[in-house]
Amino acid sequence: MNYEVIITCAVTGAGDTRGRSPHVPVTPKEIADAAIEAAKAGAAIAHIHVRDPETGKASRDPKLFKEVVDRVRDSGTDVVINLTAGMGGDWVPDADNPAMPGPGTDMISADDRLIHIKQCLPEICSLDCGTLNFGDGDNIYISTPPTLRHMAQKVREWGVKPEMEVFELGHIRFARQMVKEGLIADPPMFQICLGIPWGADQSVDTLKVMKDHLPQDASWAGFGISRMQMPMAAAVVAMGGNVRVGLEDNLMLDRGVLATNGQLVTRVVEIIERMGGRAVTAQEARTKLKLRGGDS
Template sequence: MARTQDKVIISCAVTGSVHTPAMSRWLPLTPQQIADQAIEAAQAGAAILHLHARDPGDGRPSADPKVFDQFVPRIREATDAVINITTGGSTRMTLEERLAYPLQARPEMCSLNMGSMNFSIHPAARRIQEWRYDWEKPYIEGMEDLIFRNTFGDIKRILKLLGEDCGTRFEFECYDVGHLYNLAHFLDEGLLPPGPLFIQMIGGILGGIGPDPENLVFMKATADRLFGDRYRFSVLGAGRHQMPLLTVGAVLGGNVRVGLEDSLYLGRGQLAKSCAEQVRKIRRILEELSLEIATPDEARAMLHLKGRNA
């Protein structure tokens, strides 16, 4: 599909549920840290903020609406960025837990993983010499024997409860080519809202497709075949693959996603001190490629979102 927009949407995934406190001192854990980093990322140029919550006491992933409520309203008051709440949570959460806050907040956008999959960073445990909290090591090592669950029934329920009932649109997270076909199935079933699909093509997660540029080209060609001109895509490169894969995606006509959920680094051996550092870096790259950065309101128009006041 040829480029259909003049500007590029930068998304920022602020903290996620994969990395643990021992991996980086700059990973935001508390509500204040998450809010501060999200606001700074928006000021740096992120039009969409993808948000997870963590237990304020020890940084473990949390689905508690009371924790979300300690930072989401503050972010919304301080920025005009699109608020994107995860429905993925973590591999240890039930669907009911993962949906609790999105159903309360009814945001403009939510993430939606397009299938069940092995999803793991367990080899990273071998590189950690000192853990900050007792939960971290078993959490990372335990990923080897867990799956992320999103069955067809789970996805159908999310589309109904959030999409149809709340007017929320989705960041469709596709970790492999098969996830594009899953998305096409729901399109064929008439369960997706009108307007462009926003497809996040993800490379580099153990259990999903590799971060090779050839794979990204193949995923885009597959999406072109399945969805024609009815989609916009974004690119997420996990870990050290973040900036190179995003640059390829932008050249192919896509949007980009950065943030400490996806990578803890700014460059080789250099931990990012904030999400905003990554936003500023990819923005520099995009602007050197003569690409313009979309504002939040431009992103809303491009993705047909219901608006921050809805």
């Protein structure tokens, strides 16, 4: 059981979800306001993607990331900033010639995936630790060992903690290898991602197996998606982990009731407190995770 829980709120994500909920933030102001809302509700960490303000689609424009980060920092709200570094790994084979990229492909170099990280210097950035089929279409997320090693080395030089997102056991196996090679600062930080097609299923059994394969000194969190967000949050806390909620992973508060990010954080705080624990502050999270700005 974890009695001092770090809550991350993933406020918007990259999926085509704005059409399903008006609460999904799109503009830099909306995304920054969502991060602030989540922090005031009890989240210690805000996990941030950005979107094209005109279309609502996922974006990796460094200017948008910079505006969001500046707005959050200028607000005076204390929250750990965690920026995605996962954009730019999408491969969709062409229907007529699978050797060539088709519509929807967005493949860039490891350095290009980190441009906004270098500019903004968040405390944390995500590091998706392997390749994965996303959904039932032809979309493949590609993250190769050389790419991951290069990204891990660069963010360590900048003092940014990589949150190693793992979607199946092979991802944990490679993440452990990066730890062994000295590319990841102690304590290594893992996010167990459950329920994304076609990664690991969201069940207590799967969570325990993946948790048991983490390094003993690792800091770890986990999440489920959609209606399993809160049940998996409870399971994660019971197994000793930290939790992630937010509109990136789930749009609903209750059946038929659309959620805001703040409402999802409030709900998981209630769950944690009823289990006998508490949500830690942003500064406490920095100390526990040994982030830049944390107490030694």
